[in-house]
Amino acid sequence: MIEDAKALEAAGAAMLLLECVPPALANAITAAVKVPVIGIGAGSGTDGQVLVVHDMLGLSLSGRVPRFVKNFMAGQPDIPAAIRAYVEAVKKVEFPAAEHEF
DSSP states (O other), X not given: OHHHHHHHHHTTOSXXXXXXXXXXXXXXXXXXXXXXXXXXXXXXOSSEEOOOHHHHTTOOSSSOOOTTOOOTTTTOSSHHHHHXXXXXXXXXXXXXXXXXXX
16 A cells, blocks of 8 residues: 555555545555655544534434544533544644544
8 A cells, every 4th residue: 555655646646535444554555755644544643634514513323433533522511522623633743643543
């Protein structure tokens, strides 16, 4: 995957998205390329995080919640507060935590 990431960067990729990748590998990929690496279920060592809004707000039609999801709506009075809680947790490197990794 590291060589693939380098090849994508060489081909002109502006960024990479790693989903459900073990944190050690995500960290190695992030160190190996110059483009931003965004993670979802790839640990906190990437350059940034993404979480689908429906997952962030605890909205699941199937009832199945992926391991990398945290419900930021829990304990919040409204959706803007939940989004602020997510942003703050990412900035403080509190999310994703070990329980959100693969």
